[in-house]
Amino acid sequence: MSKIELKHIDKYYGKNHILKDINLTIEDGDFMTLLGPSGCGKTTTLRVVSGLEKPQNGFIYMNGKEIVNAAEAHFEPPAARGLNLVFQSYALWPHMTVYENVAFGLKIKKTPKDEIDRRVASALDRMQIGQYAQRYPTELSGGQQQRVAIARAIVSEPSLLLFDEPLSNLDAKLRVDMRSELKRLHKETGSTIIYVTHDQIEALTMSTKIAIFFEGVLVQVAPPLELYNNPADLRVADFIGNPRINFIDGKGKLDGKDLVVKTVDGETFRFASENLVEGFRPSGEFDAVIGVRPEQVTIHRTRKHDTDVAAKVYTVMPAGSETIVDVMVGKTRITIKELGITHYEHDDIVYLELNPQKMNVFDKASKKLVKYAVVD
């Protein structure tokens, strides 16, 4: 049961400013994912929370109790924070058996022997590796080692569990299996989880909230679908989603209270005023970027509506359950995701149905979102 607050956290390695004024609140029971490209500071944030790194500035509170006060050089030792950590490399001690690895922390806390046995057995059973208790880590597969690492972290029933890219060393299939197990673990234990990954699918599928980092700056904190539908700026929009979001450059201006954007290829879109970001008041014309997700575009072989946009097929990539179609509208390439298998020939002329409701609009200068997408 843990609520974590990070306030004004700054971390430097030498002259490198790694974390820039991070403010983040993680509510009790959250599955908070720290997401971002490599080197963005997400792992450092995790290590600052764990106590393995000391920030130069800022405060951390755990359930209202101060655990870090950089100004007074007060840093609660990691073991006193009631948390546990699963490392990317698993960090299993190779000279100890699975049982010894999991029991290590309990032994340090001088837990009675039968209590240790009971709790280790329960943790191993939960991770379905009870039969390997007497093996050494090197005698286990990567997936099994991963389970040992998690068992070691949960055996002390910490109120806060930290995961540092735990699935990145697993093969694709195991990764999908472990995702659902971790999600279930979160539900069952009810502990707060902070989870670091650069894999957006992991982030979107598992978290209750995602904090997205770029270059040491916390850019947006939001539930996964909100982050997907309404990324706070162009970088987030570009980072989240696979296939990537389509960007269409254009010129925007207010027409009455509505926003009108004319694209470089000559199409005009009108966006209703109620979906604009509050306080957005452009003076005159501005450079705008329309963002539209590949699955929000519908392809027709013939023109169905007057507003449909003509396009020419560039490539078709069938992937079984879905087909990715790239088309050219004028000089802009648009990626479209269709369900099932569809067939187009290169250079076929098709018609795209685009719904302004479901589009984002960004201000190119500030890179900020100015119009929300409304997705049902």
Added chain:
Amino acid sequence: MRKVTTENYSKSKRLKNQIKAVVTNPYNLIVLVAIILLAYLILLPLLDMITTSFTLSAKDARRIHGDVGQFTLYYWQRLLASNLSKSLLYIPLRNSLLIACCVSFFAILLGSVLAWLMVRTDLPFKGFFSTAVIIPYMIPSWCKSQAWITMFKNERIGGAMGFVQGVTGWAPPDWLAYGPIAIVIVLTLHYYAYAYLLVSAALNSINSELEEMGGVLGAGKATILRRITFPLVLPAMLSAVILTFSKSIGTFGVINFLGSKVNFSTLSSMLYSNSKSQNTQMAFAMAIIMIAIASITVFVNQQLIGKRKSYATIGGKGGRSTPISLGKHKPIITGILLIFFAVGVIMPLVILVAETFMLQEGNWSLSNMTLYYWIGDGSKKDIMEGLPGIFRNPSFLNALKNSLVLTFTTAIFGTIFGQTAGYICAKGRGKVHGGIVEQLVFIPYLVPSIAFGAIYLSMFSVSHGPIPSLYGTFALVVLVSVVKHLPFASRSGTSNMLQISGELEEAATIEGAGFFKRFISIVFPLAKGGFISGFMLIFVSIMKELDLIILIITPKTATLPYLAFQYQNGNSTQASNAVAVVMFSIVFLVYALANIFGDADLAKSMGG
């Protein structure tokens, strides 16, 4: 909501917390103790040496009418610019540089070619060759010079016939038996092992796809070797050059064995004789010059290698390695190598052993064979002045005991200090304290062995603060051995500790394990292999050490190499050889044990 600003904190609390964090962390205390100890044992002696060379001694005060202890340029002037300079400094310096340059050149050439043949070609009998090639490394260089003398000495200077003259009747000329040529050959046969080990490690890490790519683009074997392989191992070869160069400059045993009879002197032998005759100041001035040369070599090497240091790892390990076919040259090359090992490695050993059974030197007839030098009772008054064979000789038994005690104590302390320093270097990478420790432990590497011994002799002959005078004690021999081997011990410690991922320790920190608990439960069990091999390597290196401790040793603290050295100088060649045979039997045994029980890695053992 709490108001959070950076102003409302208490400065006294901050200070209290900071002090608490430093003091309660045993790691900080260990670092502090290590830095103080290293400064005391390494920096202080160096400073002491420099100031001593500018201070007038009692012996010379009367002669030049000065006050004892006053600042003087007398010694430097005498060394650098007096009518004695030529024989005191310039000729020995020229000889030293000549020897070091020749040895470096030939040793690197030989070692690199052997490494290439062994690693990259389809040479047959690789198993045998790879063992044979490192045997010379295990035999101390002064043993080899003994073997050389046994082979080539002539009656004119040696007093008795050597093997060559005994068998063929041809008396080898003086220039072959003694002097620079003999010294260069003996040292080359000793130091090529460094180049071999370093270059073969570099070659092993080159992915042969890099060479194959050259082949795909149409380059011939010679071009590939010259344009691809050679540049990739160049950094390793340069490292081998500086190692060989600085070791050759500091070597004394070989110079004494092969040079003294023809009055061939080098800086190291001048340093020895000056130190022996109480000319401490002169000896120190020479030591400073030797240190300067070694430092320049290291500096030049760093400039030359620069960023290329990491070349060898770019290709990465685990790449395939396809041996290059030697084609029609294979039998010839194999033959040459076999002859090389037979003549250069096996034969000297055999002769050395054989001579211990010869009652009279140089008499190679069967009737002359005896076990007298091993187990004789001392009844023959004309042999060794009536001393019994070594196994009945109390001074031998004393030296054997001393050697074993010295090697064990030094290896234990050296391993502990080395691994601790290595731990600090590994954990403190990129931090100030790590840098300081790394620099400090490197300094003894720059100080030639004989100079190092001279400094410790002078510094610890008098009591220093809480430390009493250590002159003539066993403790001093242990101390100098431990400190001199720190660069190698700590380097092996660093690489040992770097293998232990920091996350393994962090995982234990998270579980609440304190520093000592982490060290005992995590670091030590994982580093155990490295501890053991580090121990073995120091053991072996100290067992054969002569140059370093020759000035410090007294009859009471004599070791096996020292006894052999004394016997040799006292013209008891057979007894000297017998001592040497015992000594390197121990070295071989320990080596075999290290290879069987530990993963002792020769490349880490450049302690020499």
